[in-house]
Amino acid sequence: MLKYYQEIINNLKQDSHFRDIKNFNRKDAKYIYFQDKRLINLSSNNYLGFADNIEITKEFLEYAKDQYSFGSASARLLTGTLPAYSELEKLISNIFKKENTLLFNSGYHANVGINSCIASRGDVIFSDKLNHASIIDGMKLSDGKFFRYPHNNMEALEKLLIRERKNFNNAVIVSESVFSMDGDIADIEKLVELKEKYNCLLILDEAHAFGVFGQIGLGVTETLGLTDKIDLIIGTFGKAIGSTGAFVTGNKILIDYLTNKARSFIFSTALAPINIAFSKWIIENKLPYTFEKRMNMLKIGQKAGSQSHIIPLIIGTNKDTVDTCEILFHNGYFTLPIRPPTVPEGTSRIRISLTTDINEKELFDAISLVKQKQQQ
Numbered sequence: 001m002l003k004y005y006q007e008i009i010n011n012l013k014q015d016s017h018f019r020d021i022k023n024f025n026r027k028d029a030k031y032i033y034f035q036d037k038r039l040i041n042l043s044s045n046n047y048l049g050f051a052d053n054i055e056i057t058k059e060f061l062e063y064a065k066d067q068y069s070f071g072s073a074s075a076r077l078l079t080g081t082l083p084a085y086s087e088l089e090k091l092i093s094n095i096f097k098k099e100n101t102l103l104f105n106s107g108y109h110a111n112v113g114i115n116s117c118i119a120s121r122g123d124v125i126f127s128d129k130l131n132h133a134s135i136i137d138g139m140k141l142s143d144g145k146f147f148r149y150p151h152n153n154m155e156a157l158e159k160l161l162i163r164e165r166k167n168f169n170n171a172v173i174v175s176e177s178v179f180s181m182d183g184d185i186a187d188i189e190k191l192v193e194l195k196e197k198y199n200c201l202l203i204l205d206e207a208h209a210f211g212v213f214g215q216i217g218l219g220v221t222e223t224l225g226l227t228d229k230i231d232l233i234i235g236t237f238g239k240a241i242g243s244t245g246a247f248v249t250g251n252k253i254l255i256d257y258l259t260n261k262a263r264s265f266i267f268s269t270a271l272a273p274i275n276i277a278f279s280k281w282i283i284e285n286k287l288p289y290t291f292e293k294r295m296n297m298l299k300i301g302q303k304a305g306s307q308s309h310i311i312p313l314i315i316g317t318n319k320d321t322v323d324t325c326e327i328l329f330h331n332g333y334f335t336l337p338i339r340p341p342t343v344p345e346g347t348s349r350i351r352i353s354l355t356t357d358i359n360e361k362e363l364f365d366a367i368s369l370v371k372q373k374q375q376q
């Protein structure tokens, strides 16, 4: 039987598709240390530099002292809810001006849990074609039906709504705000218009925007002044916040429903209290001082042709993408090839993600190396 799996692995290797786990020596601000090299890390979601930061870790541990343990030993609905959890939930509700919030162990848990239960038999979900794997996995587990509309194509979504909305009871539209692999931004104003016109719930995953966009860092909806129009906003702590975990915030009825129905919330041990406390501490004590740096990072991303701090350099084949990463590696940059199924077939790419520590010259030097390789 193992032969079957070995063959699949062989095929993956042949297509430059095989993934392996890299063991890094350490990470420090914008640098990552790998195979005796110090490289500029262009593949990090540590957008604000809060993760792997010795000074911040020391400062937090000094504050935390022995207040928080390293294990919750229980799911939240059993004996896993200490004050740190409800304090973080309250903080998120307050900053978003929402009624209630529910923490999840990761963005993956949140999207799987929410999208698997938000639609039941007779209901429908309309999902952007490029939504994250966790949203797709959640929908696949759902008893409802789902349709995937062409990426960010509001005309196509409306046509689908006209054709299908009447055939279902409840309807949900789900989108990312900043798309994780393309760095472009959903047309949130139009999504709000459509959700109102066709009586749908709107779920927005701000995983890559929370902590980056907006005056206080709530995400793209804050920039647009539309936070109150979104039924459920999802954010993660594992990216800009430099911690781990995720949240969904919205009205009390929906959060009560998710607390009772989202299986990835119900049936998993809660994150460690120390983690929860770290997320809260970062949001309260560090995030408020990042506005200028965040705006500068976004400006650099825009100069490189993106709408955000995520810059996709689309190469095409897996092999060319892997080879280009290799060239960048030998020139002092760490990047990762992004290949199907993470992105559509034929659009393998290098996904550059900026952090506030990376300057314009470093970015554009890397981009010209990629361009040189493409011209060969």
Ligand SMILES: Cc1ncc(COP(=O)(O)O)c(C=O)c1O
Residues within 6 Å of the ligand: 106, 107, 108, 109, 111, 132, 134, 176, 180, 205, 207, 208, 236, 237, 238, 245, 246
């Ligand atoms: C849009 C989006 N949502 C959710 C997730 C999952 O978040 P987490 O890494 O916290 O599981 C990701 C991860 O990359 C993402 O890009």
